[in-house]
Amino acid sequence: MQNRSFDGAIQVAPIPLSPAFPIVVGERFIQTDSPITFLHVHDCLELGYCFSGNGIFVIGEKVLPFEAGDVSFISSAEVHLASSAPGTQSEWIWIYLDPLRLVGPPDGDLAWLDPTPHA
DSSP, rough: EEOOOOEEEEEEEEOOOOSSSEEEEOOEEEEOOOOOOOOEEEEEEOOOOEEOOOEEEEEETTTEEEEETTTEEOOOOOEEEEEEOTOOOEEEEEEEEEHHHHHTTSSSSSSGOOOOOOO
16 A cells, blocks of 8 residues: 555535435446546445456555455445556446435444444
């Protein structure tokens, strides 16, 4: 893993999620080898799966390599963008979700969400 300072623009890319079922599964996406000149951020959790290819993912100040079979998990607070290795493409699918809205409103007793076994 490398660190780098990113001086480019940051774009906000909201994802419209239905209140009834706050998950969006995108179409397969081809990631090109375009240089990373900006980062973006979503207003929800982003999960990604890389079907093919390799390259780098810039997430905040981190530069992380990726390859086919990798999964990305990016919070709503992390600016990010990927680029495939020079001269190549990678294929991804993205799932966007709001986990808190998915499990229900926080006005009730959330103890049932606690995964810790109770005696």
